[in-house]
Amino acid sequence: MTRLHHFAFFDEGSKKEIRRTILKAISIPGYQVPFSSREMPIARGWGTGGLQVTLSIIGKDDVLKVIDQGSDESVNAVNIKKLVEKTTGIAITEGTAEATIIQSRHRIPEQPLTEGQVLVLQVPAPEPLRSVEKSERQTKILHAEEEYSGAWLQLFEQIMKYGQTKTGADHPVYVADRYVMAPSPIPRFDNHKMNHSEALILLGAGREKKIYAVPPYTDVRSLAFEDYPFTVESFVEQACHLCGATDTFLDEIIDADKDKVYYQCNDSHHCLAQVNGAIKGKGDISYA
Incomplete structure (x- = not known):
């Protein structure tokens, strides 16, 4: 061929x-x-x-x-x-x-x-x-x-x-x-x-x-000034609703039907790995 x-x-x-x-x-x-x-x-x-x-x-x-x-x-x-x-x-x-x-x-x-x-x-x-x-x-x-x-x-x-x-x-x-x-x-x-x-x-x-x-x-x-130091996006008091992470970059998800806002890890595989690692003996889960 x-x-x-x-x-x-x-x-x-x-x-x-x-x-x-x-x-x-x-x-x-x-x-x-x-x-x-x-x-x-x-x-x-x-x-x-x-x-x-x-x-x-x-x-x-x-x-x-x-x-x-x-x-x-x-x-x-x-x-x-x-x-x-x-x-x-x-x-x-x-x-x-x-x-x-x-x-x-x-x-x-x-x-x-x-x-x-x-x-x-x-x-x-x-x-x-x-x-x-x-x-x-x-x-x-x-x-x-x-x-x-x-x-x-x-x-x-x-x-x-x-x-x-x-x-x-x-x-x-x-x-x-x-x-x-x-x-x-x-x-x-x-x-x-x-x-x-x-x-x-x-x-x-x-x-x-x-x-x-x-x-x-x-x-x-x-790049940052000494009196205005560099800061990153803040997710204080927020956690991923799937894996519970508080130290990752989070996406804000708006559920219009339930009139609710929740947060989810932007890195989908990292989040899924954390969830699967936390649920032992219950099988893997997916986002489907």
Whole structure:
């Protein structure tokens, strides 16, 4: 039977070019390295950058986990898994600990990552200075000169207007005390997971044609003023209604029929694992 595609979709030349870009990104933590973004069988804006990184580094012995905003079963996550599985034949898992490569959109898993794992984050807007400087040429100069007053000014204006920073997701971070980096649209709650992470973190932006990285055990800190320290989303006095967790990122669920609001872990697999671990001798449960 004739194979109609290369292993992991790309030809070897394409994978080598992307891997060279990844190596350069690892060598200069937080620096955005341009690359020749390929056409993919999914639309740009649906994770093509992260997918290109994953397809370029994946091997036959790897195990892949794909999540989208904490869910293993979203349309985006399922379609990416189908493409990778069809073009590689590798094992797919929902377990964070079992995965060697984790591709994610908008979240870092709740379970701490370990040495040997690779986290690939999908990035829509890799340039943290784009909102203050539209010129790509000029942002390159600002990064080269380590001129980040525009990023600081944005935070200052938010404090003056709202009494606190209002960045929501994608709060900029300093990497290795050198580059200001967009961490992808992860919530502020996840920023600290990048700091001295045991896993390699790769970030890919297909539409913007950029790859950047945070090597293991790299210092990553969120931008903040000394008198207005960085804060994360607060879920004080709230707990997941399924597993009872109080230390995870929670989604607010509104039940209009019952006129009730409850909270649930955003990381669906982590939550389910906690529930199944707590119910011993009663069999596993699911969200179905």
